Amino acid sequence: MTMRFSMWLSGRLLVPKGESKYARLRLVRSAALIAIVMIPLVLALIFMDGMMNGITDKYILLQDGHIQLHVEDPLFDSQYDVSAIDPRLESADYVVSGYGIVYSRDTTAEVRIKGVDISYFNENRMTQLEFTGEPLKKEGSLAAVMLSTTIAQKLGVEVGQRVAFMVVPDSSSSVVRPVLANVTALYDSGYHELDSSLLFMNRDDAMRYFPKDRNAYTELLVSRDHVDDLGAIVATLESAMDKNFPYATWDEFNGTVYQNFITSRQVILLVFMMILLVAGVYVSSIAQEMIQDSMQSIALFKTLGATNSNLSWAYFCSVMVVTSIGLVAGVSLGLLIGSQIGVLLHWLGNSGLAGLQYYLLDFRIVISWRDILAISFSMLVISSVTVRLSLGRIRRISPLEMLQQD
Amino acid sequence: MTKELLRFHTVTKTFVSGQSQLVILEDLDFVLYSGTSVAITGKSGSGKSTLLNIAGGLDKPSAGSVSFLGRELGALNDKDLSAFRNRHIGFVFQSHILLDDFTALENVCVPALIRGARQADAVKRAKELLDRVGLSDRLQHRPQKLSGGERQRVAICRALVNAPDLIIADEPTGSLDEESSSGIETLLTDIVREEGKTLLMVTHDTQLASRCSTVYLLHNRTLQEME
Ligand SMILES: Nc1ncnc2c1ncn2[C@@H]1O[C@H](COP(=O)(O)OP(=O)(O)OP(=O)(O)O)[C@@H](O)[C@H]1O
Numbered sequence: 001m002t003m004r005f006s007m008w009l010s011g012r013l014l015v016p017k018g019e020s021k022y023a024r025l026r027l028v029r030s031a032a033l034i035a036i037v038m039i040p041l042v043l044a045l046i047f048m049d050g051m052m053n054g055i056t057d058k059y060i061l062l063q064d065g066h067i068q069l070h071v072e073d074p075l076f077d078s079q080y081d082v083s084a085i086d087p088r089l090e091s092a093d094y095v096v097s098g099y100g101i102v103y104s105r106d107t108t109a110e111v112r113i114k115g116v117d118i119s120y121f122n123e124n125r126m127t128q129l130e131f132t133g134e135p136l137k138k139e140g141s142l143a144a145v146m147l148s149t150t151i152a153q154k155l156g157v158e159v160g161q162r163v164a165f166m167v168v169p170d171s172s173s174s175v176v177r178p179v180l181a182n183v184t185a186l187y188d189s190g191y192h193e194l195d196s197s198l199l200f201m202n203r204d205d206a207m208r209y210f211p212k213d214r215n216a217y218t219e220l221l222v223s224r225d226h227v228d229d230l231g232a233i234v235a236t237l238e239s240a241m242d243k244n245f246p247y248a249t250w251d252e253f254n255g256t257v258y259q260n261f262i263t264s265r266q267v268i269l270l271v272f273m274m275i276l277l278v279a280g281v282y283v284s285s286i287a288q289e290m291i292q293d294s295m296q297s298i299a300l301f302k303t304l305g306a307t308n309s310n311l312s313w314a315y316f317c318s319v320m321v322v323t324s325i326g327l328v329a330g331v332s333l334g335l336l337i338g339s340q341i342g343v344l345l346h347w348l349g350n351s352g353l354a355g356l357q358y359y360l361l362d363f364r365i366v367i368s369w370r371d372i373l374a375i376s377f378s379m380l381v382i383s384s385v386t387v388r389l390s391l392g393r394i395r396r397i398s399p400l401e402m403l404q405q406d
Numbered sequence: 407m408t409k410e411l412l413r414f415h416t417v418t419k420t421f422v423s424g425q426s427q428l429v430i431l432e433d434l435d436f437v438l439y440s441g442t443s444v445a446i447t448g449k450s451g452s453g454k455s456t457l458l459n460i461a462g463g464l465d466k467p468s469a470g471s472v473s474f475l476g477r478e479l480g481a482l483n484d485k486d487l488s489a490f491r492n493r494h495i496g497f498v499f500q501s502h503i504l505l506d507d508f509t510a511l512e513n514v515c516v517p518a519l520i521r522g523a524r525q526a527d528a529v530k531r532a533k534e535l536l537d538r539v540g541l542s543d544r545l546q547h548r549p550q551k552l553s554g555g556e557r558q559r560v561a562i563c564r565a566l567v568n569a570p571d572l573i574i575a576d577e578p579t580g581s582l583d584e585e586s587s588s589g590i591e592t593l594l595t596d597i598v599r600e601e602g603k604t605l606l607m608v609t610h611d612t613q614l615a616s617r618c619s620t621v622y623l624l625h626n627r628t629l630q631e632m633e
């Protein structure tokens with residue numbers, strides 16, 4: 001019932017009329033400041049999530065696949081449509097891989113050599129890389145390889161030239177000798193860390209250097225919505241083919257990378273919380289200022305019969321409305337700028353800023369609504385607690401105060 | 407037939423400031439009957455405002471008790487005391503009386519809104535009252551844009567908006583020039599009589615005092631009735 005007065009007063013505090021220009025300005029300034037705090041938080045979240053997802057995608061699509069079935073012979077031929085077995089599956093590729101060292105006249109690079117068929121570069125994977133030249137095209141008897149532009153630059157080689165490489169043997173009994181290969185193409189995945197250690201080789205050539213009993217496997221990709229069902233997908237495959245497969249999933253290979261992402265994400269969210277705490281203190285100072293400026297009015301309201309809770313509610317609601325407006329404005333602006341983050345990063349990338357090569361500068365925008373909601377909600381909860389605390393001041397204003405000030 | 411509205415029973419009020427104790431009211435007995443108008447006069451600093459504050463539930467006696475319509479005010483908690491002031495008392499003060507950021511109309515509405523009245527009802531009642539005191543063309547004016555007399559008339563409307571039993575006025579004409587103060591005097595006493603309310607007023611103004619049914623002098627910490 002008396003809530004009506006609180007709501008009325010709260011509305012009047014939010015829309016100060018007449019002389020109280022200063023009060024109006026203060027509300028706008030407060031909302032703007034809250035928005036300014038929220039914008040970078042939302043941007044950071046979009047950047048972080050987009051980049052982590054982007055990097056994870058690159059590792060999955062180019063390096064490890066979602067699932068590796070460790071079976072030495074091909075399970076499917078390259079034309080076979082695996083989605084017929086399980087619609088969650090997108091592709092299956094027979095791969096032979098191992099480690100090696102690539103030489104040029106001046107320097108060397110340690111690489112993971114991945115022997116693949118040309119069909120490996122399907123639509124899915126082509127979203128992750130660009131290449132120049134004709135990948136893995138055989139000319140003569142030399143092995144055909146595709147280097148990353150990063151490695152090519154390091155070695156100082158170009159398409160059409162040759163490099164020497166040496167396979168790192170699995171056992172000491174193997175004989176190690178350098179062999180030559182044709183560089184038929186260069187690729188660029190956009191992520192330097194991955195590029196600097198991955199080399200593609202024609203699969204037939206790779207089979208000559210790596211024993212298939214240890215180094216061959218079938219790499220499966222599943223659709224984006226089912227990355228959490230990997231175990232179930234393998235089970236379906238096993239029952240369909242009536243065989244058991246030793247298998248590994250992508251997170252086992254990139255455990256540290258993945259774990260690092262999760263940890264950094266948690267640390268960043270923690271930092272966000274501290275920023276929100278500071279923002280909460282700021283919001284409570286708005287409440288304090290508002291009360292400070294209207295001690296006389298509060299005393300008069302009390303004389304006329306307003307209770308502490310009437311007045312607290314009124315001030316609480318106005319401050320929270322200002323906070324919410326700032327919050328919504330900040331999040332919206334953050335999302336708007338975030339959706340243009342590609343442009344921003346492109347510009348940054350071209351600026352030649354050092355250290356950027358460790359970041360992925362071209363990725364799909366990922367908006368984690370859950371986190372944005374969590375941040376907004378935390379902001380509201382933290383502010384409402386700090387504001388409530390600062391409203392204790394209202395309790396200490398006595399109605400007589402108004403009469404004593406002459 | 408005359409109902410007892412307010413009773414002071416051996417009320418003592420002392421203020422402690424530092425080491426010294428200041429006794430303002432001592433063993434004061436006083437009964438205010440419904441429908442009467444009472445004026446209190448006395449020297450400056452004699453404790454008139456203190457007495458009104460206690461009567462209006464803004465301050466508490468140091469000893470003794472105050473009852474309103476038979477109810478002991480000392481037994482009420484903060485919330486109930488606020489509700490009591492809101493419903494039963496209308497205050498008119500000498501100065502610092504209106505909310506500066508609010509219009510005349512809003513100022514009058516405040517006690518009704520606090521009571522829980524719907525805004526439309528509060529506005530309707532406030533407009534009637536403002537009309538009655540001749541301010542129907544000043545509804546949207548802010549206090550700074552009103553004359554002293556007009557402000558006091560707004561304050562009188564605000565005191566009446568909840569139709570309280572008792573109007574407490576502390577030197578309502580104290581800060582006005584002679585002309586506007588005589589207007590306020592007539593208005594206050596007339597309106598109180600017409601609405602059948604009770605008036606408890608402090609004034610130095612003998613003219614105003616003479617309009618009241620009883621006049622008391624606050625002297626030597628207690629009230630003496632004047633003939
Ligand atoms: N909160 C307080 N603390 C200490 N002393 C106070 C307090 N309030 C009032 N007094 C003292 O009590 C005495 C009476 O004050 P009060 O305001 O009731 O006088 P008054 O009769 O209304 O005077 P005036 O005619 O000037 O308004 C004064 O001496 C004043 O200094």
Ligand SMILES: [Mg+2]
Nearest residue numbers: 454455456576
């Ligand atoms: Mg006084």
